[in-house]
Amino acid sequence: xxxxxxxxxxxxxxxxxxxxxxxxxxxxxxxxxxxxxxxxxxxxxxxxxxxxxxxxxxxxxxxxxxxxxxxxxxxxxxxxxxxxxxxxxxxxxxxxxxxxxxxxxxxxxxxxx
Amino acid sequence: xxxxxxxxxxxxxxxxxxxxxxxxxxxxxxxxxxxxxxxxxxxxxxxxxxxxxxxxxxxxxxxxxxxxxxxxxxxxxxxxxxxxxxxxxxxxxxxxxxxxxxxxxxxxxxxx
Numbered sequence: 001x002x003x004x005x006x007x008x009x010x011x012x013x014x015x016x017x018x019x020x021x022x023x024x025x026x027x028x029x030x031x032x033x034x035x036x037x038x039x040x041x042x043x044x045x046x047x048x049x050x051x052x053x054x055x056x057x058x059x060x061x062x063x064x065x066x067x068x069x070x071x072x073x074x075x076x077x078x079x080x081x082x083x084x085x086x087x088x089x090x091x092x093x094x095x096x097x098x099x100x101x102x103x104x105x106x107x108x109x110x111x112x113x
Numbered sequence: 114x115x116x117x118x119x120x121x122x123x124x125x126x127x128x129x130x131x132x133x134x135x136x137x138x139x140x141x142x143x144x145x146x147x148x149x150x151x152x153x154x155x156x157x158x159x160x161x162x163x164x165x166x167x168x169x170x171x172x173x174x175x176x177x178x179x180x181x182x183x184x185x186x187x188x189x190x191x192x193x194x195x196x197x198x199x200x201x202x203x204x205x206x207x208x209x210x211x212x213x214x215x216x217x218x219x220x221x222x223x224x225x
Binding site for chain 1: 116134144147149154155156157158159162200202204211212213214215216217218
């Protein structure tokens with residue numbers, strides 16, 4: 001079936017604006033992860049959803065960042081009042097459960113001017 | 114503090130020149146260690162999962178091994194299409210937070 005998809009692929013915004021990034025996981029995957037990847041750096045965990053459990057938000061860098069997931073489907077990562085340091089590639093991954101390998105989407109490249 | 118360190122940061126190999134990439138980890142409890150390949154502008158692509166020391170897995174020219182402190186990704190007779198960034202990640206056990214930690218990767222270039 002289809003892999004993980006993310007939209008938009010690229011987003012350019014002005015400092016202070018809000019942005020929404022979308023992730024469509026692989027059908028049937030109960031676990032969903034968001035990561036941030038700054039240029040030349042490793043993946044930074046942001047948030048994790050598993051089924052109907054409360055999400056693990058321990059990686060969110062500030063209260064400007066939030067994420068929602070509708071059941072076991074689409075997830076949206078929202079960044080409010082964007083700052084230049086938010087510029088990065090935001091990657092979404094899904095997994096059939098917590099203990100299996102993650103399948104990544106192509107990412108959304110966010111540029112904050 | 115849980116952390117993952119990969120070395121070298123970058124590696125240039127001639128086609129056919131075998132080598133190894135290293136992933137050292139320090140975690141409270143290891144649930145699994147994952148290797149991914151990432152091509153420019155794309156998301157990471159899953160390669161292997163290793164769960165216990167002594168375990169090995171192979172796929173084409175790649176072989177991953179695991180000890181209690183590190184993992185190696187051995188590349189045998191690499192080809193230019195093996196050029197990519199290779200990422201290592203560890204997952205901690207449920208009673209230590211069930212977290213994923215990624216290394217910063219090794220950028221591999223295979224020269225024809």
